[in-house]
Amino acid sequence: MRKDIVLMKERIRNIFSYSDMIGSLVKKELRGKYKGSVLGFLWTFINPLCQIIVYTIVFSVIVRNNLDKFYVYMIVGMIPWLFFDMSLRQGAGCIRYQGDMIKKIYFPREVLPIACVTSNFVNMLFCFVIVFAVLFISGIGVRIEALLFLPLVMAIEYFLSLGFALIVSAGTVYFKELEHIITVILMAWIYGTPIMYSMEFIPANIKWLFKANPMTSVIESYHKILYWKALPSGKELLYSAAFALVMMVIGGLIFARLDDNFAEEL
Amino acid sequence: MSGIDMQYSVQVTDVEKHFKVYMDKGSTLKERVIFLQRNRYENRQILNGISFKIPKGQAVGLIGRNGCGKSTTLKLLTRILKPNSGTVDVEGRVSSLIELGAGFHPDMSGRENIYINATIFGLKKEEIDERLDEIIAFSELEEFIDNPVRTYSSGMYMRLAFAVAINVNADVLLIDEILAVGDVSFQKKCFQRLKEIKEQGTTIVIVSHSMEQLYSICDRLIWLEEGRIKEDGEPKLIAMHYLDSMEDERIAKLAEVSREKLADERGRSILELTQNVHPEARREGTHEVRFTKVDLYDGEGNPCQTFGTGDKVVLKFSYATDTEGIKVNFNMDFVKDNWQYCYGSCFAKPGDELPVLKKSGEVTFEIEKLMLLPGKYYLDIGINGEHGELYDNVRNIMQITVRDYVHNEFGPCTFEHDWKLV
Structure with a gap:
C-alpha cells in the first residue's frame, strides 16, 4: 500500500514535469481545430449556440414549462454540460487515435486525457462569454457574491470530467465498443440531468435517482449561481466534490493499471 | 531511486518480453461474444533474458536480423514497453529518435510545431526558447519557418522533425534506423551532429543495418539473435561474425534451392559431393575417376565458405576409381561471380610425372594466403587423364565469399604493396 502511494506520487510528479506538453497540446487543439475554415475560431461559439437555439425553441415554445426566461436557464446548464459531454466523447478516443505516438514515444500517458479535458474546459471558458452576454441582455444580470463560487464549481466539474475521461480513455484501448457505448450513455444522461427541465417536475418517488447523478448537483450549482443569483447549496457542492475526488482516484488507479500495455494493444 | 551504479547509464538485467499475438482478435463486444473461440492467442517470445550494461558516454549499436528483438529492446529502454520480467534502469533524460514529427499539426507554422514536438519529447518551454534558433538553423528552413507545415515538401518536413x-x-539518446533523412548533405550533417553529441558524453544506443554508420559511431556492438545476446564486443569483430553468419545463412539457403533444382540424376551426383552445392553447379565427364566428396576448410580445419583476404584456405576432396594405377591430373579454379576467370592450379605441371591413383583416396590443396579481393567466387574442380581425357569436372560446385573490409585495392586479387611519395 505504502509502495503504491510512493509510485502514485512519482507518477503525478512525472505528469507535472510534462505540463508544457499538456499546454502545447491544448493550444494545438484549440488553435488547430478550426484553422483553414472561414469562420475559424468563431465556430467555438457558433456550435453550442446553434444547439442551444434548437433546444430553446423545442423546450420553450413546443414543450411548456413555468420557468421565467427559460432560455437563460437552459444556456446556463447547457454550456457546462457540453464541456462534460465533449470531455467524455473525445476522451474515449484520445489514446486510441494517438496510437502512433503511444507506440513510439515515451511520455506519461495521462497527458493525453488531461490535455483533452483541459482543451474542452478552456473551450467552455470561452463559451461563458455567451452565458454572460445572455445574462445581461435578458436583464437577469449577476450577483458578485454568488459568482465567487463559480470557479469552485468549475473546478469540481473539471476533475469530475477528468476522472471519467481517464477511465474511458484507457478502457477504449482494450475495448473499442466503449466509445460507442459512451455516446449512447451521454445521450440518455443529458435527460437525467436538470438542463431542459427543472427539478420540480421530477416525481418525488424517483427524485433520489436524479440526485444521485453527480452532474445534477454540478448543473444545479451553476443554475443557483447564475440563474437564481443565489449561493450554491453546500450539500450539493460537497456531494459533487466528493464524487469528483472518488472518480479521480478510481480513474487514476485504473489508468495506472492499464497503461503498461497500451503500446502492445494499439 | 534504486541502487543504480553511477558509472552506468543503462542497466538491463534478465529482461524477458513476449507479446500476445491474437489469431483473429475481436475487439468489439459483438465479436467477443459471438466468436469466443477467436480470442485465442499465442505468446510470441521476443526477448529471452538479455542483460547488458552501458557505461556513461558509450555508443552501442544493436545488430541482428529482422525480428531479433532490436527495436523491442529500444522500446524497453524508452519505457514505451515494460518487460514481462527483469529490470531496465536508465539514468537521466532519455530522448528517442524513433518517431519523427510526433504531434505535428499541418495547419500550424513550423515554429509552432517545433514547440509542440519538443514538449512531447519532454522539454520545458524555456528550454525550447533557448534552442529555437539552433533548431531552425539546423533544419535550414529559416525562410519557411512561419509557413504552415502542410506547405512543406516531405524532405523539409523530415528536416524540421529531425532538427x-x-x-x-538528452543523457541517453536512442536511435532506430532513421538516419536516412533528407539529402546526402543533410545526412552528413546529422551524422556530424551525432558525433558531437557523443563527444559531449551522451550515451547512445543505435539500431541500424548500415555497418558503415555503426563503425563510425559505435564503441561497441551487441548482436541479438532470437531474443538473446549472441555476441557483445568490439564493433569490427562482432560485425565480421555477424556478416559471416548472414553469409552462411545465404549459402545454406542457396543449397536449399540447389536441392530442388538439381533433382535429376546428374544433379543428384553433385549433391552427394558436398553440403552447400550452388544451384548453378554442372558436372560432366566419363567418371572413370570420380569425385566422391569435396569440402573447403579454414586454417583451423573447420568447414568454411567465407574467408578474409590473406586467410588460409584448405580444399580437400576424395576420389574413387575402378582402374587402380590410373594416372591423372587434378585441377581447381576460382571464377568471379561476373564469370571473370581469376585463378587456376593443377596438381602436376606439364612435363612432371602424374600421380598414380589407388582405388580411392584423398587429396588436399592448401592455400597459405588467399590473395583474392572481396567478392563472391565460384570453385571449379576437375580430374583429367594422361592424354587430356575428361574424367570428372564440376563447375560452380560451391561459392566462396571473401568478406568486405576497408581497402585500397581493386580487381580480383591483392598484391603486397606500398605507396610512397618520393
Whole structure:
C-alpha cells in the first residue's frame, strides 16, 4: 500500500514535469481545430449556440414549462454540460487515435486525457462569454457574491470530467465498443440531468435517482449561481466534490493499471 | 531511486518480453461474444533474458536480423514497453529518435510545431526558447519557418522533425534506423551532429543495418539473435561474425534451392559431393575417376565458405576409381561471380610425372594466403587423364565469399604493396 502511494506520487510528479506538453497540446487543439475554415475560431461559439437555439425553441415554445426566461436557464446548464459531454466523447478516443505516438514515444500517458479535458474546459471558458452576454441582455444580470463560487464549481466539474475521461480513455484501448457505448450513455444522461427541465417536475418517488447523478448537483450549482443569483447549496457542492475526488482516484488507479500495455494493444 | 551504479547509464538485467499475438482478435463486444473461440492467442517470445550494461558516454549499436528483438529492446529502454520480467534502469533524460514529427499539426507554422514536438519529447518551454534558433538553423528552413507545415515538401518536413529530435539534449539518446533523412548533405550533417553529441558524453544506443554508420559511431556492438545476446564486443569483430553468419545463412539457403533444382540424376551426383552445392553447379565427364566428396576448410580445419583476404584456405576432396594405377591430373579454379576467370592450379605441371591413383583416396590443396579481393567466387574442380581425357569436372560446385573490409585495392586479387611519395 505504502509502495503504491510512493509510485502514485512519482507518477503525478512525472505528469507535472510534462505540463508544457499538456499546454502545447491544448493550444494545438484549440488553435488547430478550426484553422483553414472561414469562420475559424468563431465556430467555438457558433456550435453550442446553434444547439442551444434548437433546444430553446423545442423546450420553450413546443414543450411548456413555468420557468421565467427559460432560455437563460437552459444556456446556463447547457454550456457546462457540453464541456462534460465533449470531455467524455473525445476522451474515449484520445489514446486510441494517438496510437502512433503511444507506440513510439515515451511520455506519461495521462497527458493525453488531461490535455483533452483541459482543451474542452478552456473551450467552455470561452463559451461563458455567451452565458454572460445572455445574462445581461435578458436583464437577469449577476450577483458578485454568488459568482465567487463559480470557479469552485468549475473546478469540481473539471476533475469530475477528468476522472471519467481517464477511465474511458484507457478502457477504449482494450475495448473499442466503449466509445460507442459512451455516446449512447451521454445521450440518455443529458435527460437525467436538470438542463431542459427543472427539478420540480421530477416525481418525488424517483427524485433520489436524479440526485444521485453527480452532474445534477454540478448543473444545479451553476443554475443557483447564475440563474437564481443565489449561493450554491453546500450539500450539493460537497456531494459533487466528493464524487469528483472518488472518480479521480478510481480513474487514476485504473489508468495506472492499464497503461503498461497500451503500446502492445494499439 | 534504486541502487543504480553511477558509472552506468543503462542497466538491463534478465529482461524477458513476449507479446500476445491474437489469431483473429475481436475487439468489439459483438465479436467477443459471438466468436469466443477467436480470442485465442499465442505468446510470441521476443526477448529471452538479455542483460547488458552501458557505461556513461558509450555508443552501442544493436545488430541482428529482422525480428531479433532490436527495436523491442529500444522500446524497453524508452519505457514505451515494460518487460514481462527483469529490470531496465536508465539514468537521466532519455530522448528517442524513433518517431519523427510526433504531434505535428499541418495547419500550424513550423515554429509552432517545433514547440509542440519538443514538449512531447519532454522539454520545458524555456528550454525550447533557448534552442529555437539552433533548431531552425539546423533544419535550414529559416525562410519557411512561419509557413504552415502542410506547405512543406516531405524532405523539409523530415528536416524540421529531425532538427527538433536531435537538439533535445538528452543523457541517453536512442536511435532506430532513421538516419536516412533528407539529402546526402543533410545526412552528413546529422551524422556530424551525432558525433558531437557523443563527444559531449551522451550515451547512445543505435539500431541500424548500415555497418558503415555503426563503425563510425559505435564503441561497441551487441548482436541479438532470437531474443538473446549472441555476441557483445568490439564493433569490427562482432560485425565480421555477424556478416559471416548472414553469409552462411545465404549459402545454406542457396543449397536449399540447389536441392530442388538439381533433382535429376546428374544433379543428384553433385549433391552427394558436398553440403552447400550452388544451384548453378554442372558436372560432366566419363567418371572413370570420380569425385566422391569435396569440402573447403579454414586454417583451423573447420568447414568454411567465407574467408578474409590473406586467410588460409584448405580444399580437400576424395576420389574413387575402378582402374587402380590410373594416372591423372587434378585441377581447381576460382571464377568471379561476373564469370571473370581469376585463378587456376593443377596438381602436376606439364612435363612432371602424374600421380598414380589407388582405388580411392584423398587429396588436399592448401592455400597459405588467399590473395583474392572481396567478392563472391565460384570453385571449379576437375580430374583429367594422361592424354587430356575428361574424367570428372564440376563447375560452380560451391561459392566462396571473401568478406568486405576497408581497402585500397581493386580487381580480383591483392598484391603486397606500398605507396610512397618520393
